[in-house]
Amino acid sequence: MSSLSLSRPAVARHGWAQAFGAVLAGLVAMGVVAALGLWAAGAAELPDNAFPRVVAATVVTAVGGTVELSGNAGWLAESDAGLTVIPLSVTLAGALVLAAGFLRPLRHRAVAGAGELAGWAARIAVLWLLALLGLSFAARKTFSLSLGDLGEDALSDLGDLFGISLRVGFTTNVPATAFFGLLWLAGVLVLALLVSRGAPLPGRLLRFQESVRPAAYAMVVLLLAYVGLGVVIGLVVAATRGHPADTFAVILLGMPNLVWLALTIGLGATWNGRVDGPFGLPMPHVLDEVLRGRETAELNLGTLADHDGRVWWLVAVDAVLLLAAAFVMAKRSPARMRSWQHAVHMAVALALTVLMICLVGRIDTHHGLSVLGIGDLGGGLSGELFLRPEVWTAVGLALLWGLLAGFLGGLPARPARHRGQVTEAPPGDGAHGPGR
Known part of the structure; x- marks a missing residue:
């Protein structure tokens, strides 16, 4: 082995396997935090095994995705609902883990080419997009609620009389989720490069x-x-x-x-x-x-x-x-x-x-x-x-x-x-x- 090869600093690999690990770790962190929070809030008691779907919907909203709500009771009643809120605890957990996974292979280097950084980020982005699409299709559910669950006795009597129950559902806006999810990822990766003093930058940005x-x-x-x-x-x-x-x-x-x-x-x-x-x-x-x-x-x-x-x-x-x-x-x-x-x-x-x-x-x-x-x-x-x-x-x-x-x-x-x-x-x- 030549002395030249011995003097070269070791460069950690950052290929598809490493990108998959970073994305998976981020999703697991977000899923665990969301599941524990929803469980503490009582969402585990939702009917028709809706809990995993609600967890997926929470992760979607945590990265800026859109969840649409709907409900009806046939000809008797219908509901109109909207929800715009980002569960930032879930967002923060995913951002920290993803940023760590993005930076880990780049440690111990002063400079990295723009093409290298763009390629590494692109691998993560492709896998992240696929994960978002999977979550978007998983975050869909319709389940039944008794009208009496709404706390109104008159509605409960009507529901019992006509044999009608309220159908409540949620779904995701896939294009909006993909767009805002990728925008969120870009922000996390750029911020990670800006914050970490040990992360390499392209030579033109060092100043x-x-x-x-x-x-x-x-x-x-x-x-x-x-x-x-x-x-x-x-x-x-x-x-x-x-x-x-x-x-x-x-x-x-x-x-x-x-x-x-x-x-x-x-x-x-x-x-x-x-x-x-x-x-x-x-x-x-x-x-x-x-x-x-x-x-x-x-x-x-x-x-x-x-x-x-x-x-x-x-x-x-x-x-x-x-x-x-x-x-x-x-x-x-x-x-x-x-x-x-x-x-x-x-x-x-x-x-x-x-x-x-x-x-x-x-x-x-x-x-x-x-x-x-x-x-x-x-x-x-x-x-x-x-x-x-x-x-x-x-x-x-x-x-x-x-x-x-x-x-x-x-x-x-x-x-x-x-x-x-x-x-x-x-x-x-x-x-x-x-x-x-």
């Missing part, structure tokens, strides 16, 4: 890594810190206030939905929403109090403080975690980076992060039932829940917070640089090598 990678890493740390804090609070609530199954359902299905919403509210953002009928926001209860019973209510620090003054702690939590994220960003940045540059990088990164939260954190769900041609009957037969952000106000506030936190957080990072990082040498000092 961007000093400004982009530290900020992207800091934002991921910030979001994960909020999720971790929310999980701890959820476990305390489960242990002290009862209803542990409901709390675990929230943790396993929608914890990022809640804590990232809290992040934006702590920055001063406003969300508009309404809660009507049997729907409700699972935790904390103060959100439900603000939104219920109004045509459209504002959800922000002021309206929440009218019900619970402890909401002002969100501002303090935001300030502490944003300063910590800014410190992490500055510590991973080159030592020559100026304080104003840290501020700009943090502002842009936080604004993009809040924009992402506004896009994925929306909720829009409704259901209604008409009987014998009579429209929405109200009461327990219909309901609506929606929550939408004032996007550009939230993004503007994020820019201001990011500028301030980036500047202040970068100051203590100067004496805490990584070992081996030094400031730029004065003119003339680099002209001579070290003496021997």
Whole structure:
């Protein structure tokens, strides 16, 4: 064996087998989290063995896919329902596992060609698309419910009289699921390359890594810190206030939905929403109090403080975690980076992060039932829940917070640089090598 071959660094394979392993691991992670969350929420009791289909539908919605609901009771009654919500706990689990699988073969390398990275990502994308198509066709089910299950005795009597039961079903929009699922995958892979300091980049992009990678890493740390804090609070609530199954359902299905919403509210953002009928926001209860019973209510620090003054702690939590994220960003940045540059990088990164939260954190769900041609009957037969952000106000506030936190957080990072990082040498000092 030649000395040349011995000196070459080992390059991990990233062919079809490795791509299959990464996709399978991501799907298993999402399926397990979704199944446990739905089981805690009571979905395992659905009739006609619908539970596996509901798990598949949950995974589809977690990557941006569309699930359509329907229901009817023949000529007696029909239902109208819609659901737009992303279970971000499932999304986060899949993103972390898929990103790890994508990056693993690329470790220990400084540079990779654009063609190599594109080929590796394309293999994953092909298998991911096939998996999405399989999930889309699996996430279809129609099952029967007694009209009495809706809690209305009159409907139960009608159903018993005419021998009619309610048929409820859901299906997926395959083209939309494929498109948004691939878009989600592209975002995960690009973000993985941006965040990981050990991942190789094409030579033409290396000049961007000093400004982009530290900020992207800091934002991921910030979001994960909020999720971790929310999980701890959820476990305390489960242990002290009862209803542990409901709390675990929230943790396993929608914890990022809640804590990232809290992040934006702590920055001063406003969300508009309404809660009507049997729907409700699972935790904390103060959100439900603000939104219920109004045509459209504002959800922000002021309206929440009218019900619970402890909401002002969100501002303090935001300030502490944003300063910590800014410190992490500055510590991973080159030592020559100026304080104003840290501020700009943090502002842009936080604004993009809040924009992402506004896009994925929306909720829009409704259901209604008409009987014998009579429209929405109200009461327990219909309901609506929606929550939408004032996007550009939230993004503007994020820019201001990011500028301030980036500047202040970068100051203590100067004496805490990584070992081996030094400031730029004065003119003339680099002209001579070290003496021997």
